[in-house]
Amino acid sequence: GESVGLHLPTLSVQEGDNSIINCAYSNSASDYFIWYKQESGKGPQFIIDIRSNMDKRQGQRVTVLLNKTVKHLSLQIAATQPGDSAVYFCAMGVETSYDKVIFGPGTSLSVIP
Amino acid sequence: NAGVMQNPRHLVRRRGQEARLRCSPMKGHSHVYWYRQLPEEGLKFMVYLQKENIIDESGMPKERFSAEFPKEGPSILRIQQVVRGDSAAYFCASSPAGLLAKNIQYFGAGTRLSVL
Numbered sequence: 001g002e003s004v005g006l007h008l009p010t011l012s013v014q015e016g017d018n019s020i021i022n023c024a025y026s027n028s029a030s031d032y033f034i035w036y037k038q039e040s041g042k043g044p045q046f047i048i049d050i051r052s053n054m055d056k057r058q059g060q061r062v063t064v065l066l067n068k069t070v071k072h073l074s075l076q077i078a079a080t081q082p083g084d085s086a087v088y089f090c091a092m093g094v095e096t097s098y099d100k101v102i103f104g105p106g107t108s109l110s111v112i113p
Numbered sequence: 114n115a116g117v118m119q120n121p122r123h124l125v126r127r128r129g130q131e132a133r134l135r136c137s138p139m140k141g142h143s144h145v146y147w148y149r150q151l152p153e154e155g156l157k158f159m160v161y162l163q164k165e166n167i168i169d170e171s172g173m174p175k176e177r178f179s180a181e182f183p184k185e186g187p188s189i190l191r192i193q194q195v196v197r198g199d200s201a202a203y204f205c206a207s208s209p210a211g212l213l214a215k216n217i218q219y220f221g222a223g224t225r226l227s228v229l
Contacts, residue, residue, distance in 0.1 A: 008153055034217060043117075043204050043220030044156070089156065091218075100146065100169050101218060106155040 008087060010108045019077040021107045023090030026071060030092040034101070035064060035075045038087045047075070047088075051095070077109075085111045115140070117207050118187075119221035127229050132192040132199070134224045138207030145188040146206045146218060147180055156204065162188060192226075200228045 013019045025033075031052035036044035050057045050064045050073075057064050063076040073090050087108050093101040118137040126132050138145050143164050148156040149172075161169040162182035173180065177195075182188040192199055202225050206218035 008155065036220075043206075043222050046217055046219065049217065087155075100158060100161045103148075103156045103158070108153075 008106050008108045010110060012110045012112055013080045014112050015080060015082060017080055019075075019080045019084065019109060021075045021077075021088045021109065023073040023075075023104045023107075024071060025073065025090075025092050025102075025104070027092065027094075027102070028071065029094050030102075032093050032095045033064070033066060033073050034091045034093075035062075036089045036091060036103075038089065038106075040086070044089060080109075080111050082111045082113060085109055117142075117205055117219050117221035119203075119205050119224050121224060122222060123225050123227070125227045125229065126195050128196055129194050132195050132226055132228075134190040134192075134203050134205075134226070135187045136190070136205030136207075136221060137187040138205075139219055142207035142209050142219070144208040145182050146208075147188075147190050148204045148206065150202045150204060150223075159190070159203075195226075195228045197228045200226055202226075 034049045035047040037047050038044040048059045048062050048064050050066050052068060055066055061078045065074045075088060077084055087106045089106045090104040091101045117139055120135050124132055145162045147159040149159055150156050158172040160173050160180045162180060164182055165184050177193045179191045202223045204220055204223045206220045208218045
């Protein structure tokens with residue numbers, strides 16, 4: 001759902017381990033999903049996207065999984081590095097609509113060296 | 114191709130003053146979005162504009178806040194008579210024209226407003 005100003009959930013991961021960040025959505029009309037990374041003091045940056053006709057999409061060290069049945073999205077980061085420490089936001093929209101993209105509440109990832 | 118440019122990066126105002134935040138979208142982008150972010154919190158949508166039109170302002174406070182995106186020049190978020198609770202980071206994002214291309218938003222570095 002839309003960000004409502006809640007304090008961020010946090011995830012701590014050992015360097016080198018894999019990270020999984022989850023996102024649930026409620027609008028069954030959503031058919032386009034995006035993950036953003038926001039480092040401290042910076043604006044969010046696009047990481048990877050996926051359309052609803054796909055279940056999985058891979059990028060460099062990142063994989064996004066989409067389960068439309070339970071309206072769940074996850075971002076997997078392989079071999080997590082200190083530079084991955086950031087807040088991660090999922091966002092969702094409807095491609096054939098001019099409605100705004102909705103951002104999830106975000107998850108703060110801390111990588112332990 | 115320069116990214117989304119926001120200025121100023123930091124803005125200090127006293128209570129009751131006006132704050133003007135500027136956003137120049139990426140070249141070729143005609144959709145602009147403004148978000149507010151408090152420390153350790155998520156992005157809160159404020160307003161979505163296209164050139165000379167406000168498309169969705171459902172996240173804007175009813176009073177003191179206004180936004181515009183004129184035919185020429187940057188988008189402006191204006192906060193009149195600022196109060197301490199307005200202190201936050203304000204992010205602007207832009208996306209390309211076109212229905213299928215609009216969903217990826219490219220963000221600026223933000224303006225951090227501090228109200229004394």
